[in-house]
Amino acid sequence: MSAITATTPTNLRKNLFSVLEDVTEANTEVIITLKSGENAVLISEDELNSYRETAHLISTKGNRDRLNKAITRLENDEGTVRELLEDDTDAKSMV
Template identity: 40%
Template structure:
């Protein structure tokens, strides 16, 4: 992960925001007090929040893994699902 001082971040904030959104690579913003922060794109943050939420539901991780390991021929056709 790239690290940049808070002074440099302040000077280049618009470019940093553009870069983290384009590359999905977070940037650590450091200061001299050791109280660092991480700049991350909004879409990446939403994905992290969703992952944390799904992980908090008992059995959900196993269900997702099982679904991913299921052969497509065993899956329901879209017309068979009530939305």
């Protein structure tokens, strides 16, 4: 199934499993258009968590200022590239 950007509730019901697969595997956002004009959006749990994390990170002026400063530094090639190290103890504690 190709990526869907908008659908009706009727089409969503007909294609629910393939739409859900597309949303979760390809992080496709599906707008469900309602007759009332009030639309809904179907997104994956990963995408929702990402939005929530972003909202949390920018929820205070201090965080927003630090993030904006860091973005500006990266855009001006003033950042430092570092290799991430994996810690086996973290991976084991998550299981």
